[in-house]
Amino acid sequence: MPVHPKENVFNSFINGTDVIWLNGVHFQPIRGRRLFPCWDEPAFKTTFKISILHHENYTALSNTPIQKLEFANNNMVWTHFRITPLMSTYHVAVVLTNFPSDHINVNTFEHQAIWCRLYSARYTIFARNVLEIVTSHLETRWNKKISKIDHIILPDSENIWDRHFRDEITRLVVHEVAHHWSNNLIRLSWWSYLWIIDGIAGLLAANTINEIFPDSQISDLFVVQIRHDSLNLDTHSLMKPLQQKINDISDIDLLFTSVSYIKAPTIFRMLQHVLTDVIFWKGINKYLNMEFSQLSSKNSVSDLWTAMQIAYIELNSEYMINLTKMMSKWTTASQYPVVNVIRDSRSGNIIISHKGNSWWIPITYTTQTDLNFNDTEPYHWLTPHTEEINIPNIKQFDWIILNLQQTGYYRVNYDLTMWQRIVSYLNSDNYKNIHVLNRAQILDDAFYLAIEEKSLNLSTFWNLSHYLSRETDYVAWYPMIKAFEYLSIFIPFPEIGLEEKMRRILPILFKKIGYQEIPDENDFTKCLRQEIAKWACVLGDSDCRIIATSRLEWHFTNPEKHKYIYCLIYASVLTVKS
Known part of the structure; x- marks a missing residue:
């Protein structure tokens, strides 16, 4: 049966003189009905026996391992897959690719592989190592086994692996694996509760990074980024409540394009610290292990709070407020x-x-x-x-x-x-x-209080920000970098004297971290240098522009040396030179 273009993830790329195609089927949230008759709502689950007829030059992938191959006429082949476990239609996945694969050796998985172009394979070594560690850790941590998983690197995303920022790659890999686990283990009764998956997956990713890489600051950056972005969206009424009513089909699609994946982990993290880490994850474990017959057919969030409440009672005899009452406002209202x-x-x-x-x-x-x-x-x-x-x-x-x-x-x-x-x-x-x-x-x-609410004198904010001349931690600098971005759009810099104030801060900072990247230095220091150098040039710092001009001329002379350059920094230099 032909698949509607909306349900496909098509990708083409040039490999020498050939155009190569990658084809994947995307059923989220309610597109299964366009391929086969079904009730594609999350509460309905069944098993699937999937078979795909395709050209022999391609490999077919789906939710379960291949059971057998059956060759047909005209260079075609049937790929038959094992029967899936009970699952919703939006979890059905099909991919056709001619990428080579690299199998990952993790005892907890029968089949786990990365599929990518040969060009990308050299850049995925670190990612493969992280995948091995993360999947093994999650299986041990949750005593759950997922028999098969395929990771497919699309050509459009290859530049991520080529930037050598290991913290960024670690966070991306862990988040995707955690989201996969959450999707497999959490059984929703209705689309309104999609935020539960987003929240648990986001927090599980941060918790996993903390446990596997305890000396890393990735989880700190995760906290600062999602909190800043979520509060900012809520400030400007761009964030809908986590839990929304579904009035028609278009509302379901909007849930999958919403930003609940940003806010939901922050709300779960708040609950984690209210209950304590041990009680929170015990409650999550109880929720994930509920028998299908125990789950409410109408209210997934009620099941979650019940599991949390039971975990608290089992581990703590003290009085506890009603979780349903406590969390209701946080999940059903906007703002803060x-x-x-x-x-x-x-x-x-x-x-x-x-x-x-x-x-x-x-x-x-x-x-x-x-x-x-x-x-x-x-x-x-x-x-x-x-x-x-x-x-x-x-x-x-x-x-x-x-x-x-x-x-x-x-x-x-x-x-x-x-x-x-x-x-x-x-x-x-x-x-x-x-x-x-x-x-x-x-x-x-x-x-926020100075610019948005205007309940704090702007001079107090500038006096506060002056301390940044001492600060070399990218996590602490992150809100100020976002403030630069906001001010550059809405308020002219001269109007608030930003150039003058930053010229007092940035030269002192650059004396500490330098303009040149040092081999094997912390990724966060690299991030801070790149961001601050960009804004130093934009704000007219003469030293920064001299160095950026020199590096730009070097790149023009040696274009093959570096694939990626700091575009905004050099753009500001070109603007001055022209």
């Missing part, structure tokens, strides 16, 4: 709360509040005297019934910082005196005593 922190002038107590609050907001904090950014389990809550919290016994000249390691999905605004104390501390030699995730959070929140 902004928590206010002030010191009462009479009592000296710290007052934490969110007026008109309808959220369950977990409050974590630390102070200048009692520094502890690792205690992320909340001991205080702002609830629909508790709009204000009083914290006594905070030393008079101490700062207080809320939302440790960005575990809560909210912003924090302090009174001016508290902001000034935080600014002063960050601009001291002790700035690293504040966790890198909170350094990033403070910058991100201050930028």
